Amino acid sequence: AQSVTQLGSHVSVSEGALVLLRCNYSSSVPPYLFWYVQYPNQGLQLLLKYTTGATLVKGINGFEAEFKKSETSFHLTKPSAHMSDAAEYFCAVSAKEYGNKLVFGAGTILRVKS
Amino acid sequence: DAGVIQSPRHEVTEMGQEVTLRCKPISGHDYLFWYRQTMMRGLELLIYFNNNVPIDDSGMPEDRFSAKMPNASFSTLKIQPSEPRDSAVYFCASSFGGMGGYTFGSGTRLTVV
Numbered sequence: 001a002q003s004v005t006q007l008g009s010h011v012s013v014s015e016g017a018l019v020l021l022r023c024n025y026s027s028s029v030p031p032y033l034f035w036y037v038q039y040p041n042q043g044l045q046l047l048l049k050y051t052t053g054a055t056l057v058k059g060i061n062g063f064e065a066e067f068k069k070s071e072t073s074f075h076l077t078k079p080s081a082h083m084s085d086a087a088e089y090f091c092a093v094s095a096k097e098y099g100n101k102l103v104f105g106a107g108t109i110l111r112v113k114s
Numbered sequence: 115d116a117g118v119i120q121s122p123r124h125e126v127t128e129m130g131q132e133v134t135l136r137c138k139p140i141s142g143h144d145y146l147f148w149y150r151q152t153m154m155r156g157l158e159l160l161i162y163f164n165n166n167v168p169i170d171d172s173g174m175p176e177d178r179f180s181a182k183m184p185n186a187s188f189s190t191l192k193i194q195p196s197e198p199r200d201s202a203v204y205f206c207a208s209s210f211g212g213m214g215g216y217t218f219g220s221g222t223r224l225t226v227v
Contacts, residue, residue, distance in 0.1 A: 032214070034215055036218075043218035043219050044207075044218045046215045046216070051214075090157065094212070094214075099169075101145075101159065101212050102216060104157050106156050107157070
């Protein structure tokens with residue numbers, strides 16, 4: 001079974017519109033969850049992470065994500081898209097059942113239209 | 115903190131040649147990971163180390179690939195002999211504790227012609 005599923009390999013939004021990137025995970029134990037962003041010709045950069053505690057986590061550049069255990073989801077949102085948000089976004093999960101390493105989703109390319 | 119440092123940034127080599135990619139992790143991090151990224155296969159974990167010891171190399175595609183971590187501040191990924199299908203961007207990442215957030219290097223873009 002796929003550990004991390006990102007719905008939609010490409011998402012296109014208009015500048016100023018809501019950004020919603022979907023991520024579902026499979027884990028039998030409480031996971032740690034992450035979102036990374038990759039700009040062209042760069043490495044992956046951590047946007048935000050959930051480990052324990054508050055289920056709504058805020059990250060850099062105005063992004064946030066909410067851990068919903070009942071839905072096994074960790075969707076990434078931003079109220080208003082900016083042109084500079086155009087990048088590829090990766091959801092990742094770590095849990096003891098996966099060994100001490102992150103498992104990445106396939107990535108979602110976000111396009112922002114002017 | 116300079117972050118994870120990879121060298122070279124770009125490498126163009128001829129098929130059959132040996133290629134060595136280098137990585138300096140963040141000081142104090144005890145995990146080091148090597149990833150390969152291609153359009154076709156996305157991000158693939160090749161191998162990772164904990165305290166300089168290789169833990170899981172199941173992602174290494176063939177015997178042509180080898181990785182070492184002689185000390186806590188240096189790791190290499192070697193391909194010998196290289197083939198055109200090895201062309202990709204290779205990333206190194208490090209972390210404190212394997213389940214936490216990773217810090218990635220800027221990657222090495224390898225082109226084998």
